Amino acid sequence: MSQQSQGGAPSVPVLLATHLVLVVTTLAVLYPVLWVLKMALTPSQAFSMDPMPFPTEVSFQNFREVIGTTAADGSWLFGRQLLNSLFVSAVTSALGITLACTAGYAMSRWAFPGRDIGMSMFLVTQMFPGVVMAIPLYILLDEAGLLNSMLGLALVYSTTAVPFSTWNLKGYFDTIPVELEEAALMDGASRWMTFTRIILPLARPALVVTALFSFMTAWNEFILAATFMGDERAFTLPVVLQSYVGDFGTEWGRFAAGSILVSLPVMLLFFALQRFLVEGLTAGSVKG
C-alpha cells in the first residue's frame, strides 16, 4: 500500500483542484437537499420558495407527526410500515441477487444455446414502459394468490431489478480471469463450489452495487405497492409518503420529513457497504 500511495501522490495544485471539484459538486448536491430539510423542520405545510434554504424556526413537529402515525385502533403504524419496507427491500435484494448472480455467471462463462437471445431478452424487458403493465400484473398476482403479500411484492420488484443486476454482474464476471476457475476445477472442486467460493468473493464490488440497486428499486416504489396491498398495515413507507400528496394540495412539511426519514436507511446502508466499492480486492488484499 505504501508504494501505491507514493506512486500516486499528486502535486499541490492537483490536490487543491480535486478537492475544489468535490466541494463544489457536494454544495450543488446539498443545496436542494437543504430545502427538504428546511421544509421538514418548519412547522408549516407550505412549499418553500424562499431563496434561502435555511429554516427560520426549527421544530420537530413534522417528524413527530410522521413517526407517530397510528392506525384507527391506536396501534403504531410507522414502525410497522418501516419494517414492511425493510423486509420487502431486503427480500428483493436477496432474491434479485440470487437470481442475477447465477444467471450472470452462466452468461459470462458458458456459450450454451439460447444465451445471446436470453441476454437480449433481459435487456429488452427494460424497454417495456411500465404504463401498460400494472393491470395485467395485478390480475396475475390475484390469480396466484399473491395480492396483499409482501412476498408477491418482493417477487415483482426483484424481476424489475434482475435485468440490470444480471448484466452488471455478467460485465464484472467477464473481467475475472477464467484461469482461476480452471485451476480450481483441475483441483477437483465442483462447478458450484468454484462459483460460490472463488468467483463470488472476487465479485464483491459488483455484488454491492447490485444489492444497493435492488434495494433502492424496492425502497422507493409506491404505485405497485399501493395497488397490490389492501391494508394500511401492509403498506410500505413510500405509499404512506405519497399519501401526503393530495388532490388539491400537498402536506409539504410532512412529506419532507418523511422523505428524510425514508432516505436515512439508504444512507446508512450505503455507508456500511461503500468500503467494498473502493478497497482493492483484486490484489488479494481482502479487508478484514
Place this chain on the structure above:
Amino acid sequence: MSRASPALPFAVAAALLASAPAEAVELTIWHAYRGDERAALEALLVQYDEAHPEVELRPLALAYESFVTKLEAAAPRGNGPDLFIGAHERVGQWSATGLVAPLSLDTSGLHPATVAALTYDGQLYGVPLAYKCLALYYNTDLVPTPPRTTDELVAQAVALTRGDTFGLVFEADAPYFFAPFMHGFGGGVFDAAGEPSLASAENAAALAFVADLARVKKVIPEEPTGALVTQLFNDGKAAMVVNGPWLLGELKPGLPFAVAPLPIVSATGKPAAPYLTVEGAMVSGFAAHPEEAKALALWLAGPESALKRATQGRQSVATLATYDDPAVAADPILSAFRAQLDAAVPMPNKPLMASTWEPMAKALRRVMRGDYTPQAALDEAATELAVTTRPEPPAADPTFAWIALGLGLAAALGALGRQLINPAVRADIKRWAFAYLYVGPAALAMSVLVMLPFVVGAAVSLFSHKDGQFTYVGLANYLDILLARDWPITSALSFYFTLVITVLWTLANVVLHVGIGLGLALILREPWVRLRGLWRVLLILPWAIPNYITALIWKGMFHRQFGAINAILDAVGLEPVSWFASFSTAFSANLITNTWLGFPFMMVVTLGALQAIPRELEQAAEVDGASAWQRFRHVTWPLLTPALLPAVVLGSVWTFNMFNIIFLVSGGEPDSQTEILISEAYRWAFTRQARYGYASAYAVLIFFVLLGWSRLGNRVAGRKVL
C-alpha cells in the same frame, strides 16, 4: 385481528352469511382523506361500527395518486371496496364501467348543486358528503373590506401592487383557477347543449380580462405556481388570493386573513363561479354488500355525521341543516365557503371533461406568455380538443389477426424445432445442460412477471377503448401515429417530433451522467483524497431522497421571479432567464434536474467497476512515463468499458422512459415541446379520453425504437454488447 382472504369468492361469503345470520358483515370503505378530515371520518366509522353489530367496518385511507388506479384494478375482480368516497368528476366514466351503482334517495336535505354534481344522465350515483371550491382569501391588514365586483377587485389589486407586494395572486395560467372568471363572463368549457365550446367569445373575454391583470396591470406575479401563491400570502406579500379550503392547512399561524365569496363580474353582472368538486359516498357496482354500504352512506350524509365532519374535520359539508348549527354558523370560513356554494358550477362529470384540461392550460400559458391573442389561443385549444377526442377507429375483422398470430407461432415453433433437430445444437444443449440450471430461475421469473404482462398490455394496442369496452381495430392505432394523421409531423404533438426530442434527451443525459459519475468515481478512489467516506455518502443523496420532492424543489429553483437560479444569475450580473418560456431553456431545466438525480447511480456503478482494474497496471504505465490522460485512455478506459457498458446501456433505456422528471419540472412546456414519448403515452392513457389502445401502441412503438437503439449501440461499439 382475523382477516378474511380478499380472494374469498362471493358465493362462499353469501353462503356463510345465510347459514350464520349473526355473523357480522364486513364492509370495506376506501377514501383519500388526510389530516382532520380523515380523523373525523374514522371517528364516525368507529361510532357507526359500535352502534351496528351487524356490520364490521374496514376503512382504508389511500394516497390520492393511487386511488383511481387501485380502484379500477381491484373492484372488477372483487377485491374492491363496498363503499368509497371520491370526487364526483369520474362519475360519468365509472357509471359506464359499472364501477358505481345507481342510488335512489331523498335528497331534500342536501344542497341541490351537490346532488347535481353526482348525477349523470339523470341518475344519481352517490350520496353527497362534502364539497370543495375556490373562494377569495384576503389579508385583512391590506384589504379591510373584500371587493364585491371585479371593478372593485381590479381597483384594489392595482392600488395594493407596490414594491414586492402583489394585489391579486392566483394560478392564473391553470384552467381550474381561470374557471371562475370564465363562468362569470358567461362562458364555459361546454355550451348549453353539452358540446365543447372552448373558443367561445365569452371565454375569450374572460381570458382577456385575466391576461390584462397579469400582463398589463401586473397585479399577478409571473409564473404563479401554487407554491408561490401560498408563499406570498404567508409572507403578507399577496393582498388577495384565489384558493380553496386546502390552503388553510398551509397558512402561518397568526396570519391576519379572512375568506369571502368571489366577486361579481362587472361586465356581465354574473358572479365569478368556481368549479364545484363534490365528495360523494359511492356504492361500488361490485360491492359484496350494497345494501349495508348504502345504509352507511346515508348515515354519513346525515345530520349527526355532517355536524361532526364540519366541526371536527373542518369540512364544508353538503348537508344544509348543519349550517344552522350555532357553532358552524359562527365559523367565518365555513360560512364563506357555504356562500360560495350558491355560486359554484359543478365540474362537468362527463368523460369528455378530462380531455379539456390540457388544451385549455396550453391556451392560458400561451396568452400569459404574450405569444397569442386570447381568441387565437382558444381556437387552437378547440382544434386540439377535437383531435384528441375524435371518434375511435372503426372495428376491424380480427380473422386476419388470428391467421397472422397462427402463422407467426407456427414459424417460431418451426424455427425452434429446426434448431432442436440439428444434432450439433442438441450436443451443445447436452454439453451445457447445467448452465440452464443457473439461468432457469431468473428466466422463469422474468417470463411470468415481465414478459407475460407486457404481451397482454401490448395486445391492447390493437383495440380501442371506450367506457371499459375494448373493440378490436387492427393496426389503426399504429397507422394513426406513424402516418401522423392527428398532427402534422412538425407539430410538437406528433410522434416524430417527440421522438427526436426523446433521443436528444437520452443522449444528453447519458453523456452527463456518465461523464460526471466517472469523473467523481476516479477522484473518489484515490487514497490521497481527504474525507473520502464523507464525500461518497453525501454525493449519493440525490439517489437516496425520493425524487418527487427534489424534482419539485428544482422546479421552484427555476422560477422566473423567485427562483434561486435566477437569483444567482442576477448576483453575478447576468440577465434572469424565463426557464419555461422557450424550448432550449425548458429542456435544460429538465436536463439539469435529471443529471442531478442521475449521476450518483453512475458514480456508484463506476466505483464498483473500477475495482476490476488492478492498480498495478496503471502504476506500471506511470513508471513507463505515460501521462495521466494516456493512462486513463489506454489502460483504465479499455478495462472499464466491459463492466460499465451494462449501466450505460440500461441507463439510456431508463432515461428514454424517464417520465416523472418531464412531468414534474417542465410539464411539457412550452407548448408540449419538451414532452418525451413516454409522457405522451401517459397523457393518452390518463388525460386524453382514456385511450388505452392508443397509449399502448405508443408503448409498443417506444419498445421498438429502443430495440433499434440497442442495435445501433452494437454498431457504434463495434462489437456485440447486447
